[in-house]
Amino acid sequence: MPEAGHRRSHLQAPIGSAATPELAAAVADAGGLGMLALTGLTEAEAVDWVRRVRQATNRPFGVNFVLDFPITDTLAACLDEGVPVVSTFWGDPATVTGRIHPAGALHLHVVGSVEEASRAVDAGVDIVVAQGWEAGGHVRGQVTTLALVPAVVDAVDPVPVIAAGGIGDGRGLAAVLALGAQAGRLGTRFLTAVEALTHDIHRRRVIEAAAQDAVYTRCFDDRWPNAPHRAIRNSTLSQWEAAGSPTAPRRPGENEMVATDTSGRTRLRYGVGMPLAGMTGDTEAMPLYAGQSAGLIREIAPAAQIVTAIAIQAGQIIEALRQRPSTTAR
Incomplete structure (x- = not known):
C-alpha cells in the first residue's frame, strides 16, 4: 500500500516540555520519528527520559537541544546513552557537530533561511530542517514553508531536507514531499496527542x-x-x-x-x-x-493514530496524483 512508506516520512517536533518519553516512543513505534526536548533538564533527568523511551520501543528516536542555552553536559550524557539522532535549534551547529558525529549520531539542525541552511551544511550537519514562518513555538525565520522548502532543497542538495511549519495532516505532508523535502516535521498536531503532557x-x-x-x-x-x-x-x-x-x-x-x-x-x-x-x-x-x-486540528487522539492517519492520507494523495491523466498539450 502506498501509505505504508509515508509513515517514515514524518517526525514529531520536540514541542517543549509536552514531549514525553511516552509520546516519543508511541510515535516511533507507529513508524515516525519521536523526539524529546531536553534543553534545561539535568544530566540525570535526560538520561532517565532517554532510558524510558528505550524501555518502551526499540525504534529510532531523537533528542532536541536549543543552542542558546547551556547544553554541553546534558548532550554528552545523551550521546553516552547512544541516542541515534540529535536535533539542534538556534545558535551555531558547528559548536556541537564535532561531538555528535564521533558518537555515531545523526545531526539535524533547524533553519529559517537559505543562508542559515548553507551555513549548517558547511558546519557538517547531516540533515537540514527548514522551518517555515507558520510554525508554532519559537520561529527561526520569516519565510513561509511553501517558499522556504524548495529554496533550501535547491541550495543544499544533496543534503536531505525536512520541512516544518504549517503541516497539520497528510495533505501538508504530501505537499512538502512534492516541494522536495524528504519528510515533514509536525509539532502542533502532537500537542493534542493523548501521550503529550499538554495542559x-x-x-x-x-x-x-x-x-x-x-x-x-x-x-x-x-x-x-x-x-x-x-x-x-x-x-x-x-x-x-x-x-x-x-x-x-x-x-x-x-x-x-x-x-x-x-x-x-x-x-x-x-x-x-x-x-x-x-x-x-x-x-x-x-x-x-x-x-x-491549529486551524486543521479538531480532536484528541493517540499518537499512533495520528501518525497512521497522516501516512494514509499522504499516501492516498500521492497515489491519486500519480494516476491523474496528464494535461500536457499534444
Missing part, C-alpha cells in the same frame, strides 16, 4: 483555534529574549498588545506569578514555559504555543 486548557484552545489565532509575537520572552514565537492569543497577549506591546519591565502584569507546577514552583506571566498537565492557577495566561496548522 487541558492548552489542548482545548488548539482544537478550537482558527489559523489566525496563532499569533507571531515576542510577548513571552522571559529567560529567552530576542526569540520570536507563535502562540494562540490569550489574556496575556491581548493585554500586552492593548498596552502597545511594551518591552520589559513595562509590560502589564510584569513579574506576576500566574501558575504553579506540580513541584510547587511558580510561573511568571511572561515566562517562556508552556502550561503542562497538573499545573494550577491561571494557566490560560501562559504561552499557548501553536502553529497556524
Whole structure:
C-alpha cells in the first residue's frame, strides 16, 4: 500500500516540555520519528527520559537541544546513552557537530533561511530542517514553508531536507514531499496527542483555534529574549498588545506569578514555559504555543493514530496524483 512508506516520512517536533518519553516512543513505534526536548533538564533527568523511551520501543528516536542555552553536559550524557539522532535549534551547529558525529549520531539542525541552511551544511550537519514562518513555538525565520522548502532543497542538495511549519495532516505532508523535502516535521498536531503532557486548557484552545489565532509575537520572552514565537492569543497577549506591546519591565502584569507546577514552583506571566498537565492557577495566561496548522486540528487522539492517519492520507494523495491523466498539450 502506498501509505505504508509515508509513515517514515514524518517526525514529531520536540514541542517543549509536552514531549514525553511516552509520546516519543508511541510515535516511533507507529513508524515516525519521536523526539524529546531536553534543553534545561539535568544530566540525570535526560538520561532517565532517554532510558524510558528505550524501555518502551526499540525504534529510532531523537533528542532536541536549543543552542542558546547551556547544553554541553546534558548532550554528552545523551550521546553516552547512544541516542541515534540529535536535533539542534538556534545558535551555531558547528559548536556541537564535532561531538555528535564521533558518537555515531545523526545531526539535524533547524533553519529559517537559505543562508542559515548553507551555513549548517558547511558546519557538517547531516540533515537540514527548514522551518517555515507558520510554525508554532519559537520561529527561526520569516519565510513561509511553501517558499522556504524548495529554496533550501535547491541550495543544499544533496543534503536531505525536512520541512516544518504549517503541516497539520497528510495533505501538508504530501505537499512538502512534492516541494522536495524528504519528510515533514509536525509539532502542533502532537500537542493534542493523548501521550503529550499538554495542559487541558492548552489542548482545548488548539482544537478550537482558527489559523489566525496563532499569533507571531515576542510577548513571552522571559529567560529567552530576542526569540520570536507563535502562540494562540490569550489574556496575556491581548493585554500586552492593548498596552502597545511594551518591552520589559513595562509590560502589564510584569513579574506576576500566574501558575504553579506540580513541584510547587511558580510561573511568571511572561515566562517562556508552556502550561503542562497538573499545573494550577491561571494557566490560560501562559504561552499557548501553536502553529497556524491549529486551524486543521479538531480532536484528541493517540499518537499512533495520528501518525497512521497522516501516512494514509499522504499516501492516498500521492497515489491519486500519480494516476491523474496528464494535461500536457499534444
